Amino acid sequence: MASDPRHPLLADTSSLIAVANTDQWDVLAESLALTTTNVCKHELQNHVNSNTYAPEGTREQYLKRGSQRVLDHIDDDSSSWSCVTVVPCPHGPDAGEESLKQELSEHGDSYQVVSLLDGAARRSIRRLVDDHGDDVDVVGPPYPLYVLFDNELISKTEFCEASGEMIRTEGWTGYEVVKNAWTGIPVDCSEDLEDDILPL
Amino acid sequence: MSGSSYDETIQFRAGAEKEAAELLDEVHIGGVNVSELARTGLVEMLRRSLDEQDEIAVYERYSRGEIDEDVARVLLGEKIDQMEAEKDAFESAMERDTSTFLAESDGE
Numbered sequence: 001m002a003s004d005p006r007h008p009l010l011a012d013t014s015s016l017i018a019v020a021n022t023d024q025w026d027v028l029a030e031s032l033a034l035t036t037t038n039v040c041k042h043e044l045q046n047h048v049n050s051n052t053y054a055p056e057g058t059r060e061q062y063l064k065r066g067s068q069r070v071l072d073h074i075d076d077d078s079s080s081w082s083c084v085t086v087v088p089c090p091h092g093p094d095a096g097e098e099s100l101k102q103e104l105s106e107h108g109d110s111y112q113v114v115s116l117l118d119g120a121a122r123r124s125i126r127r128l129v130d131d132h133g134d135d136v137d138v139v140g141p142p143y144p145l146y147v148l149f150d151n152e153l154i155s156k157t158e159f160c161e162a163s164g165e166m167i168r169t170e171g172w173t174g175y176e177v178v179k180n181a182w183t184g185i186p187v188d189c190s191e192d193l194e195d196d197i198l199p200l
Numbered sequence: 201m202s203g204s205s206y207d208e209t210i211q212f213r214a215g216a217e218k219e220a221a222e223l224l225d226e227v228h229i230g231g232v233n234v235s236e237l238a239r240t241g242l243v244e245m246l247r248r249s250l251d252e253q254d255e256i257a258v259y260e261r262y263s264r265g266e267i268d269e270d271v272a273r274v275l276l277g278e279k280i281d282q283m284e285a286e287k288d289a290f291e292s293a294m295e296r297d298t299s300t301f302l303a304e305s306d307g308e
Contacts, residue, residue, distance in 0.1 A: 007301070008300055008301060009301045030303070031302055031303055032301055032302060032303060033301065033302065033303040034301070080303040112293075112296055112300065112301075113293050113296065113301070119282060119286075122286075122289075123282070123285070126285070126289070137289050137290075137292045137293035137296070138289055139286075139289050139290050139293045140286070140290075142290075143290065143293055144301075146294065146298070147298045147301045147302070150294075150298040151298060151299060151302060167256070171252035171253070171256075172252040172255050172256060172279075175252075175255075175256045175259070176279075176282065176283060176286055177286060177290075179259070179263075179283070180283065180286040180287040180289075180290045181290055183263075183287055183290075184287060184290040184291045184294055185294070198256065198260055
């Protein structure tokens with residue numbers, strides 16, 4: 001595993017799985033430097049272990065494939081992704097989110113952007129960041145893809161397709177973050193997407 | 201764009217339900233506001249009937265200006281405000297120098 005420098009982009013378990021399942025994963029893994037926590041890494045490991053025989057096309061297989069890709073990359077010695085250890089180690093279904101909160105409480109000034117998939121988790125962490133007065137933006141997983149797009153490492157079509165896929169797999173949760181990524185840029189993805197991604 | 205007004209009415213067939221509402225109005229201290237109950241109940245059931253694809257479709261129409269905010273708000277509630285917060289957060293993150301997040305930028 002890489003040593004544990006704190007890169008300015010911090011990501012949680014679900015956010016990492018979401019980007020790892022896109023067609024832009026290889027570019028993203030190679031080009032970005034980001035940080036996650038030992039608790040999120042443990043959650044990724046659990047997804048791999050508990051979904052050993054997940055059938056193709058299922059949610060379980062999606063979680064397993066994404067988790068395995070991220071783990072392989074974090075454990076690669078040449079990787080610039082880092083995993084920081086959070087103490088004491090939180091437990092329970094929100095352990096990943098809690099570990100990000102602990103990390104931000106202690107090292108908030110090391111980060112600029114936090115990427116989380118879950119909307120409630122983003123709102124909760126936004127409140128924490130505001131309370132601490134840290135200059136940190138809390139956004140969804142389209143942001144790492146936007147970083148690639150903004151640095152001309154992927155095309156507009158590739159950005160649209162990769163982020164659009166999150167709407168298909170995550171429903172409203174994905175739409176909430178993808179819609180605002182597209183509105184923010186702004187980029188018209190309508191010509192790059194299949195008709196069924198955005199219902200009329 | 202549709203307009204919305206509380207002069208508009210919804211009518212539906214009710215037998216035992218109407219009698220039950222009238223009975224409750226009679227026996228409950230101070231009575232009950234059946235119209236208010238119906239409005240609140242309808243909103244609750246509309247939201248419960250909405251699946252995620254429906255929510256996306258409603259927000260798409262709202263963002264294109266095809267339906268009023270108060271109509272979208274009946275169906276989506278606080279999700280409308282949450283979308284605004286997400287938009288602000290993403291725009292703020294976009295203003296950063298994104299090359300900071302690239303692997304080579306921190307000398308690794």
